[in-house]
Every structure is written in C-alpha cells, then in structure tokens.
Amino acid sequence: MPSCFFITGTDTNxxxxxxxxxxxxxxxxxYWKPIQTGTCEGSDRATVMRIxxxxxNRTLPEAYRFAPPVSPHLAxxxxxxRIELRKIKxxxxxxxxxxxxEGAGGALVPMNSTQLMTDLMAxxxxxxxVVARTSLGTINHTLLSLAALRAARLDLRGVVMVGKENRENRAAIEHYGEIEIVGAVPPLVKINRAALLRVFRQTFNRKVFLA
Ligand SMILES: Nc1ncnc2c1ncn2[C@@H]1O[C@H](COP(=O)(O)OP(=O)(O)O)[C@@H](O)[C@H]1O
Ligand SMILES: [Mg+2]
Incomplete structure (x- = not known):
C-alpha cells in the first residue's frame, strides 16, 4: 500500500x-497542490522542487491556480x-x-459558496x-482544527509541530486533542534535502509513514 497523506494546517504560513x-x-x-492561490508570489510546487x-515529473500540476494571495473562494x-471538486481528480x-x-490555508478555508477545504479532503x-506551530496560541488553533476535521469524519493520523520545541504545548495537544504528535520540525537555518531527511530520521514516527 502506498503512503498517501493530505497535509493541512492550523493556519497559512x-x-x-x-x-x-x-x-x-x-x-x-x-507532490500535489490542487489549489494554489498567490501565484504572483510563486507556487508551493516550485518551492518543494527547489528545496x-x-x-x-514527480510533482503534479495544480488543478486551480490564481494570482491573488487570498482565500481560494475569493480568488x-x-x-x-467556481472551484469544482469533480475537476480535482x-x-x-x-x-x-x-x-x-498540500491543502490551501487551514481546514475550514472555503473553496466556493458551499464547500470548504474539509470537503476536498473527503x-x-x-x-x-495537521501542521501546527509550537508557539503560544497553538493549543487553541490545533484543538479547533482537530475538532473540525473530526466533525467532517476525516481519517486523522496526527499532528506535525513546526518551530522551537515547546514540550508543554506538545503535551497539551496530545492530551486534550487525543492525538499523536507524529513529527516535529525544529527551526532550520538551511532548508534543504539533507536537513529535511535528517529531521525525518530524528523526529518522525516511521511507523505512521512507512507502511
Ligand atoms: N522548520 C523551519 N525552519 C525555518 N523556517 C521555516 C520552517 N518551516 C517553515 N519555515 C518558513 O516559514 C514560512 C512558511 O512556511 P510554509 O511551509 O511555506 O508554510 P505554509 O505552507 O503553511 O504556508 C516559509 O518562509 C518557510 O521557509
Ligand atoms: Mg504552503
């Protein structure tokens, strides 16, 4: 069975x-980013290839691309x-x-007048x-995101924390969110292939990712 994941987050950036x-x-x-806004500033597909x-040819073209850096429904x-799910295959x-x-923004970002990013995941x-910050405010943002994803009955596999280690925030998310932190990416001075592979080896739970 291949390993496939939808990466959402508690926020943009x-x-x-x-x-x-x-x-x-x-x-x-x-890699696939089906909906990319803000192409005036570049694309996540290009960033992934660069870093x-x-x-x-190991990336897929976006289904929708929009220049303004705004929510997909508005772009x-x-x-x-109108962004149509049936066109995202x-x-x-x-x-x-x-x-x-990779999703756009967070779980409840709207795609059109009736559907949200959770509908794309489904x-x-x-x-x-779920990608979450380590810093102050993350407990609330992460628990809200988990609640929205569970309400949409999605197959939630874990949280990846990004930023300077904060053990209390990590423990609170695991406890109150009843979720596993499956990886943690510390602040990186150079974001490149070697650094990313090192972080995977050091902090990610391989059992979750390698079937
Ligand atoms: N672990 C890290 N160390 C240093 N900079 C990071 C790290 N993770 C993300 N960044 C930087 O933070 C910014 C937002 O990250 P990005 O992955 O583009 O967020 P998103 O895709 O959620 O919008 C980028 O400039 C990225 O290079
Ligand atoms: Mg992104």
Missing amino acids: VGKTVVSALLCAALGAI TGVPK ARLAGV LPQIVHSENLIV HLNLPVL
Whole structure:
C-alpha cells in the first residue's frame, strides 16, 4: 500500500509546504497542490522542487491556480471561476505511488459558496496530517482544527509541530486533542534535502509513514 497523506494546517504560513517537502523527500512521494492561490508570489510546487530537488515529473500540476494571495473562494470568484471538486481528480498513475497533497490555508478555508477545504479532503479520501506551530496560541488553533476535521469524519493520523520545541504545548495537544504528535520540525537555518531527511530520521514516527 502506498503512503498517501493530505497535509493541512492550523493556519497559512505555518509550515505545510516545508513538511510536505520533507515527506516527499523521505517517502519518495509525488507532490500535489490542487489549489494554489498567490501565484504572483510563486507556487508551493516550485518551492518543494527547489528545496528537495524533486524533479518536476514527480510533482503534479495544480488543478486551480490564481494570482491573488487570498482565500481560494475569493480568488476563484475574482477570476470568474467556481472551484469544482469533480475537476480535482487524482490521476490513475499515482495510485501505486506515495503521494503528498498540500491543502490551501487551514481546514475550514472555503473553496466556493458551499464547500470548504474539509470537503476536498473527503473527496480525495486521503489520511490527514495537521501542521501546527509550537508557539503560544497553538493549543487553541490545533484543538479547533482537530475538532473540525473530526466533525467532517476525516481519517486523522496526527499532528506535525513546526518551530522551537515547546514540550508543554506538545503535551497539551496530545492530551486534550487525543492525538499523536507524529513529527516535529525544529527551526532550520538551511532548508534543504539533507536537513529535511535528517529531521525525518530524528523526529518522525516511521511507523505512521512507512507502511
Ligand atoms: N522548520 C523551519 N525552519 C525555518 N523556517 C521555516 C520552517 N518551516 C517553515 N519555515 C518558513 O516559514 C514560512 C512558511 O512556511 P510554509 O511551509 O511555506 O508554510 P505554509 O505552507 O503553511 O504556508 C516559509 O518562509 C518557510 O521557509
Ligand atoms: Mg504552503
């Protein structure tokens, strides 16, 4: 069975792309960001290729790309488009490959007038990982995200923490969220393939990722 995950987060800018890149490098996985906004500032697909050296043919093209750095529902509306789940399909070829799918923003980010990022996760039917900050405020953001993901009956596999280690926050999330912290990415001076692989070896629970 291939290892496939949907990477969501407690917020935008929380480390989803870095964690996705780390998992692509560690698992030899294909990377896919189905909905990319803010292409005026670059794309997460390009960032993953740059920091991991993953070639373009190990990434999939976005289903939707929008220039403004705003929520997908708004970016689509400004472009006169409606984001449709049926247009976001996993190509057959990846069914035998490890796959990392990165969401946009967090769990309840809207895609259109009736659907949220949780609907995309359910549609793709992938196990979900939540990326969370280690710093103050993370307990509330993480517990809220977990509650939303559970309400949507998603297959929640764990939380990955990003930032300077905070043992109390980590313990609180595990206790109150009844969830495993499956990995932790410390602040990295250089984010490259070697550094990401080292973090995977040192802090990630391999049992969760390597079937
Ligand atoms: N472990 C880390 N060490 C140093 N910088 C990080 C780390 N994780 C993320 N960053 C930086 O934080 C910013 C946001 O990370 P990113 O992965 O793009 O977040 P998201 O995908 O959730 O928006 C980026 O500039 C990224 O390089
Ligand atoms: Mg990102």
